Amino acid sequence: MSTQPFLPFARPTIDEATIAAVGEVLRSGWITSGPKVQALEAALGEYFGRPVRCYNSGTCTLQIALKLCGVQARDEVITTPLTWVSTCNVILELGAKPVFVDIDPRTRNIDASKIAAAITPRTKAIMPVHLTGLPADLDTIYAIAQQHGLRVVEDAAQAIDAEYLGNTYHGKIGSFGDYASFSFHANKNLTTTEGGCLVFPKDTDEATLKLAERLRLQGVSRNGADGMDVDVIGGKYNLTDMAAVIGLHQLPQLVGFTARRRALAKQYFARLSNSPLVLAGVELPVEDYAQSNWHMFQLVLPTHISRAKVIERLKTEFNIGIGVHYPAVHLFTLYRQQGWAAGQFPQAERVGAGTITLPLFPTMADSEVDRVITALEICTQS
Numbered sequence: 001m002s003t004q005p006f007l008p009f010a011r012p013t014i015d016e017a018t019i020a021a022v023g024e025v026l027r028s029g030w031i032t033s034g035p036k037v038q039a040l041e042a043a044l045g046e047y048f049g050r051p052v053r054c055y056n057s058g059t060c061t062l063q064i065a066l067k068l069c070g071v072q073a074r075d076e077v078i079t080t081p082l083t084w085v086s087t088c089n090v091i092l093e094l095g096a097k098p099v100f101v102d103i104d105p106r107t108r109n110i111d112a113s114k115i116a117a118a119i120t121p122r123t124k125a126i127m128p129v130h131l132t133g134l135p136a137d138l139d140t141i142y143a144i145a146q147q148h149g150l151r152v153v154e155d156a157a158q159a160i161d162a163e164y165l166g167n168t169y170h171g172k173i174g175s176f177g178d179y180a181s182f183s184f185h186a187n188k189n190l191t192t193t194e195g196g197c198l199v200f201p202k203d204t205d206e207a208t209l210k211l212a213e214r215l216r217l218q219g220v221s222r223n224g225a226d227g228m229d230v231d232v233i234g235g236k237y238n239l240t241d242m243a244a245v246i247g248l249h250q251l252p253q254l255v256g257f258t259a260r261r262r263a264l265a266k267q268y269f270a271r272l273s274n275s276p277l278v279l280a281g282v283e284l285p286v287e288d289y290a291q292s293n294w295h296m297f298q299l300v301l302p303t304h305i306s307r308a309k310v311i312e313r314l315k316t317e318f319n320i321g322i323g324v325h326y327p328a329v330h331l332f333t334l335y336r337q338q339g340w341a342a343g344q345f346p347q348a349e350r351v352g353a354g355t356i357t358l359p360l361f362p363t364m365a366d367s368e369v370d371r372v373i374t375a376l377e378i379c380t381q382s
């Protein structure tokens, strides 16, 4: 049994100034959506250089983006089976159909070379996911989308402050392209406890932005004889000022968060370079410090090592928390019931069954890297 303190795989960085600012909002008398949300939208708009609206999750932002792209019942949306299930659930909720394309085992993102073959007359959009904050192959994806007249909704939930360095496209994820959706969930690189934002295409007209605002609050607009009208079914997706003020304090720290994450990733690679884990068949992520924001550092265990046993031992013997992000979506019961089965997307299934997320967060100490890998070396020996 370990005497060391518990080391989780993720931990939010919340400073005293943030806590004081939340207190101020609570004392102000205005705690739900108000001036802090507007200020966060303005700050994010400046950061991305495109229109931004905030919502209370990075799930509803995906669904609203698909709606704004005109995705309807029986339409098809191409995406990856190796993602958090919300990417795919929002497609089902619209009555549309996810069309899965297997991953590239190197990047663990959607294999863009296989997308064209998945397009049918019903395809409306492509939803790539920048898993762990490593950008998907956007040059190829946008080229295919343009060629076939498809929309792109980037699930950038994990990719704030990641950088895409392609040939056609260059810049921060969310600063170019079609729609980009971000999550501010507690574990994400920038958090508001829960929350998210949608970044709109640069040339988005005022009417679309107003619709995106109505969709987050019951469809209500300030129109008509009663000073209020409803012309569309909206949800209840507004971010609170209490949450937004946290984001306002996180945003100036983001560059520092990313730098620290990259430094820790570099240390993991250095520690792993002479580790027996690699000889045992453990797969490392792509070593990319220029593009990835290192939202997560993931290894893939070979099939002869029991992931469940390793995770259990790390927890009980070493007090280390390991995450699983994620099992392949098409193998969940809901998706099997709709016809998907094991064997359809072998790369996603293999990675989904072996992936482990190691601790990595800005306030993690350098010495913890060695602690994690040493413990993992012990726990993977049978």
Ligand SMILES: *Cc1c(COP(=O)(O)O)cnc(C)c1O
Residues within 6 Å of the ligand: 056, 057, 058, 059, 060, 083, 084, 086, 087, 129, 155, 157, 158, 183, 184, 185, 194, 195, 196
């Ligand atoms: C976190 C996440 C989401 C959903 O974000 P929430 O804010 O939790 O709704 C969607 N997709 C991916 C890939 C995520 O990691």
